[in-house]
Amino acid sequence: MIELITTHLSIDAANAPTLRSVSLILRSGELIALLGPNGAGKTTLLRTALGLLQPTSGTSTIGGKDVMTLEPIERARRISYLPQIRPLAWPITVHDVVALGRYSHGASIGRLGVEDQAAVTRAIDACDLTRLSSRRTDTLSGGELARVHCARAIAAEAPLLIADEPVASLDPRHQHRVMTFIRNYVDAGGGALVVLHDIPLASKFADRLVWMKDGAVVADGAPHDTLTPERMKEIYGVLARISTDERGMNVTIDGPA
Amino acid sequence: MNARLLMTTLTAAVLVALFAACFLGSTPLPVMRVLTALSGGGQPGDVIVVWEIRLPRALAAFIVGGALGASGAALQGLLRNPLAEPGVLGVSACAALGATFALYYGFAGSWAYAMPIAAILGALGATALIAFAAIRTQSVVTLILVGVGLSSFAGAAMALLMNLAPNPFTLSDMVNWMLGSVANRSFNDIAIAAPFLLTGLVLLFITRRGLTALTLGEEAASGLGLNLRRMRILVVLGAGLATGAAVSIAGAIGFVGIIAPHIIRPFVGFDPARSLLPSALLGGFILVVADIGVRLMPTSSELKLGVVAALVGAPAFVWIAMQRRAVHD
Numbered sequence: 001m002i003e004l005i006t007t008h009l010s011i012d013a014a015n016a017p018t019l020r021s022v023s024l025i026l027r028s029g030e031l032i033a034l035l036g037p038n039g040a041g042k043t044t045l046l047r048t049a050l051g052l053l054q055p056t057s058g059t060s061t062i063g064g065k066d067v068m069t070l071e072p073i074e075r076a077r078r079i080s081y082l083p084q085i086r087p088l089a090w091p092i093t094v095h096d097v098v099a100l101g102r103y104s105h106g107a108s109i110g111r112l113g114v115e116d117q118a119a120v121t122r123a124i125d126a127c128d129l130t131r132l133s134s135r136r137t138d139t140l141s142g143g144e145l146a147r148v149h150c151a152r153a154i155a156a157e158a159p160l161l162i163a164d165e166p167v168a169s170l171d172p173r174h175q176h177r178v179m180t181f182i183r184n185y186v187d188a189g190g191g192a193l194v195v196l197h198d199i200p201l202a203s204k205f206a207d208r209l210v211w212m213k214d215g216a217v218v219a220d221g222a223p224h225d226t227l228t229p230e231r232m233k234e235i236y237g238v239l240a241r242i243s244t245d246e247r248g249m250n251v252t253i254d255g256p257a
Numbered sequence: 258m259n260a261r262l263l264m265t266t267l268t269a270a271v272l273v274a275l276f277a278a279c280f281l282g283s284t285p286l287p288v289m290r291v292l293t294a295l296s297g298g299g300q301p302g303d304v305i306v307v308w309e310i311r312l313p314r315a316l317a318a319f320i321v322g323g324a325l326g327a328s329g330a331a332l333q334g335l336l337r338n339p340l341a342e343p344g345v346l347g348v349s350a351c352a353a354l355g356a357t358f359a360l361y362y363g364f365a366g367s368w369a370y371a372m373p374i375a376a377i378l379g380a381l382g383a384t385a386l387i388a389f390a391a392i393r394t395q396s397v398v399t400l401i402l403v404g405v406g407l408s409s410f411a412g413a414a415m416a417l418l419m420n421l422a423p424n425p426f427t428l429s430d431m432v433n434w435m436l437g438s439v440a441n442r443s444f445n446d447i448a449i450a451a452p453f454l455l456t457g458l459v460l461l462f463i464t465r466r467g468l469t470a471l472t473l474g475e476e477a478a479s480g481l482g483l484n485l486r487r488m489r490i491l492v493v494l495g496a497g498l499a500t501g502a503a504v505s506i507a508g509a510i511g512f513v514g515i516i517a518p519h520i521i522r523p524f525v526g527f528d529p530a531r532s533l534l535p536s537a538l539l540g541g542f543i544l545v546v547a548d549i550g551v552r553l554m555p556t557s558s559e560l561k562l563g564v565v566a567a568l569v570g571a572p573a574f575v576w577i578a579m580q581r582r583a584v585h586d
Contacts, residue, residue, distance in 0.1 A: 076482025089337035104482035
């Protein structure tokens with residue numbers, strides 16, 4: 001079992017929102033939703049945790065190794081990363097994008113090993129893309145494209161996954177589908193840290209909610225314990241009502257506080 | 258078309274073009290006489306025409322086109338932009354400036370390696386600047402403009418050196434480098450540039466998996482496990498060496514590096530890695546054929562290869578740029 005552990009991670013850079021002593025643990029079998037308003041430092045936290053940004057102080061380790069000393073390819077084998085902005089430079093096919101997920105295993109998309117091809121096929125199946133496999137990515141809709149990126153991240157079959165707003169700009173049906181893929185990945189033994197803006201969706205799928213504001217973690221716990229009207233006011237500055245029934249939690253936002 | 262068929266077709270086309278370059282020309286040689294001369298027999302005159310004049314010239318055109326095609330494909334992969342190319346980005350112009358510099362100060366005459374090294378230094382400087390600009394700005398337009406700036410600067414500096422040229426011979430040498438030509442190249446010229454050129458191509462080939470990864474953007478590519486810093490350094494070095502060496506053979510020849518990868522991409526599923534080698538072969542083929550055209554054209558003084566390449570290439574560049582606008586923005 002591999003864990004991602006950040007310890008008092010702080011960053012104070014001109015080109016990124018600050019982080020203030022963020023400590024967080026991501027374990028296998030756990031889906032964490034990272035919540036917070038725009039500019040709270042969620043993406044900065046992910047990038048620093050991955051070692052793509054140099055922290056001012058604090059450390060981040062994956063499987064006990066400091067990310068700043070870990071070779072990029074070693075890190076990629078332990079943790080898969082789905083960034084928020086996903087520009088595709090060339091109109092390569094769906095299959096080839098997903099095959100890029102095998103990069104850390106040494107595969108190139110023109111020449112996949114048996115194991116790589118099997119992993120790619122599994123990921124394509126899991127994200128329901130079999131029918132689109134040979135299509136060029138520039139012919140896909142936004143929802144289809146989001147599933148392709150998701151499949152690419154899953155194809156690495158890394159023990160951990162970090163996804164930055166994987167369901168942004170998707171319709172409700174596709175939001176649920178993508179979150180279901182991530183849930184299945186976690187239920188199969190993975191660990192996922194996912195940035196979300198949809199609170200009901202987060203409370204439905206996540207085991208833990210981590211609430212961020214101004215670069216610091218304000219609360220960290222199960223949806224039932226941390227999702228309250230007071231927290232919604234504190235984090236997002238909105239008046240909200242929260243109701244719970246046998247199907248889960250629901251949030252109604254009445255307006256700015 | 259699968260990869261093997263594409264490579265076979267291109268290799269065959271290159272061989273046919275190289276052979277054609279040996280029997281076409283101001284005095285056409287029949288196929289049989291070329292074959293005899295190639296094997297070293299036949300009339301002494303034929304052997305000289307084939308081995309000393311036509312074959313080295315055709316090979317020079319092939320090598321230069323190959324280096325430019327591969328550099329173009331690699332730079333396009335690194336910068337994720339189909340308009341990136343040694344000529345457009347000012348890399349060729351800076352290499353030509355380096356070569357002109359070596360000519361002006363007479364280094365080229367005293368030491369055979371001065372010319373390729375000067376051209377390579379010019380190319381490396383330009384490539385490094387472009388890569389640095391690419392890190393700072395994500396804008397494709399800015400990058401092309403930096404290239405335009407570099408080209409203009411190199412052009413102005415060359416004009417200055419020509420202005421100050423000590424004698425008409427140096428001046429005409431310089432004009433040759435600016436316009437680009439493979440006329441009168443010998444196997445010796447090729448042998449001097451070859452080590453640099455091959456090293457550059459090998460470096461570019463090493464980066465091919467990273468070029469594919471960059472399709473997803475730099476953020477996702479580093480997430481995949483790509484070492485971005487190392488990647489940038491290798492492509493800059495590779496493209497600088499290959500382009501610099503090419504320019505030291507033939508001067509500045511533009512647009513080959515943009516057209517060859519553009520034609521190849523649809524055949525290789527738009528994968529930058531798989532377009533590298535075919536782009537080199539196609540780039541070489543294009544220049545060999547263009548050079549045959551230059552030699553056959555009944556003009557009073559022979560046209561320069563670089564001029565012909567630009568006359569065909571510049572409109573193609575504009576066309577590709579306009580297509581891109583329609584699709585992506």
